[in-house]
Amino acid sequence: MAEAARGPGTGPGFRGIWAGSACSNLADGIGFVALPLLAASLTSDPLAVAGLTAVHALTRVAAVLGTGLLVDRADRRRLLVLANLLRAALFAGLAALLALDGLALAALYAASALAGVLELVSDGAAVAVLPRAVPARDLDRANSRIAGTQTVLDGFAGPPLGGLLFGWAAAAPVAAAALAYLGAALGFRAAPGGRRPAPAERPGPLREIGEGLRWTARHPVVRVLVAVSAIASTAYMIPFSYLVLYAREVLGLGPAGYGLLLSCTAAGALAGAWAAPRLAARAGYRRSMAAALLTGAAAFAVVAAAGHPAVVAAALAVYFAHTLVWNVLAVSVRQRAVPAALLGRVGSVTRMAGLLGLALGSVLGGLLAGWLGMSAPFGVAAALFAGAALVVAAAGPAFARWERERAGE
The missing domain is CATH 1.20.1250.20 (MFS general substrate transporter like domains)
Known part of the structure; x- marks a missing residue:
């Protein structure tokens, strides 16, 4: 081509x-x-x-x-x-x-x-x-x-x-x-086109959706991505579900200050998007993704311990840098690992895990903030991100085998 x-x-x-x-x-x-x-x-x-x-x-x-x-x-x-x-x-x-x-x-x-x-x-x-x-x-x-x-x-x-x-x-x-x-x-309109050839006897929609679920569950690397997506989405939404209240009551920020805080997160995300392919080229997918998750954990731990707006803004920028590194590399792994005919269904399984994690995190965030105060839930989220990093690290043999298989691309 x-x-x-x-x-x-x-x-x-x-x-x-x-x-x-x-x-x-x-x-x-x-x-x-x-x-x-x-x-x-x-x-x-x-x-x-x-x-x-x-x-x-x-x-x-x-x-x-x-x-x-x-x-x-x-x-x-x-x-x-x-x-x-x-x-x-x-x-x-x-x-x-x-x-x-x-x-x-x-x-x-x-x-x-x-x-x-x-x-x-x-x-x-x-x-x-x-x-x-x-x-x-x-x-x-x-x-x-x-x-x-x-x-x-x-x-x-x-x-x-x-x-x-x-x-x-x-x-x-x-x-x-x-x-x-x-x-x-x-x-x-300039994207590549082409319809996947339909089988002589197409199974029903539920069976085709089930095919995507089963393929995801069987693949040792992709199923890790789905599990981490659920954990990371939950951890993200725990503090972000009430972040506007945290900014007002803990950091003392008004609407303009809250907007500036969010703009810092976008700057961090931009840096993460730039860094992602460079990290993967130097350290490989597994190490880069595990390091990104640990970075997210460290950033939330800093927020849990800090109460100064500048420190929190810097930590959240670092957090969003990790998010973009993870997202870019996870999408690339899925695009390389999943057969073309299954990319839509396997991708939807990952999105489902993320959406359910966001819903769970929203509920937990409100409950934990009420029970533990505004800062402590950031520490809970940091622990979840550290756990997600361990999940990726534990899948080392599967990642190594998959990367060897794809080395010739």
Whole structure:
């Protein structure tokens, strides 16, 4: 493949995936701010506003395995284009309702739920199609570039842009997100296409989903990634479920200070995306991933012991650097280890583990903060990350065997 010989960033397939991901992440960042602001403009009931996030999360949990099957059954390029065209149409419809003063809270709930499902489809297809655009040896660099761009647009650019546009007109950020999703659809048109040949007798959807679950459970490396995803997602959400209260009550930060604290985390994530392929090249996947998890544990331990805003900001930046190292390398391992026909379903198993971990961590975070105080749950999360690092370290023989098998790529 000529594009493979040139490496990531030079071929049209990768550039299309990169551009499409950039536009969709910008739209996601705008929507992340705009939709709750719209809900708050429609009702003053805190439970009703929080329900928007709950509906978004629960819909994703319910749909994630089915969207993984769809990614494996359909032409992934067409799926990417269609999912983002539908998101563009969805947000354009919301903008039209706002312009006509006809937006109801129920419509906003429905839009949030549908957007969550389409996000799963788009993200799953983007991960699954990337190995067709770049050679296996370049997946680390390709995933790093995509993750770094996501950090800049979804973390730095999208949310403040959404807030500024909402201050100008309520429909403005929604319309801007629609245009960005349209740009994503145009970018993804350059992604590699091709439908997986259907078997003569296709099993039912439940059996195909079960095939992905069984393959994941049997693979000694991928099942470790799934287990660690569940542990790490739980550990992450334990303190982040109440971080805004911790920032106010422990650090003494107001809204502007809290926003600055979050911007420091995005800076750390950008550094982690840059470092990930370099660490893997020097130390290998297992060592790099275990070291990243230990770094996350150390960062949360520092937060648990500190109470100074500058120290906490630095520690959280280090924490998010570890997160990006883990995410980039875990995705690369999965893309290299999983057969192309199963990438959607196996990826959906990992996402399911992560989503369930986030839900569990949200509950535990509130309970632990009430029982132990605002700082101690960071220590609990640090212990979980240390345990996750031990899980990766214990899988050393499996990782070594897998890396030897893939050494010739």
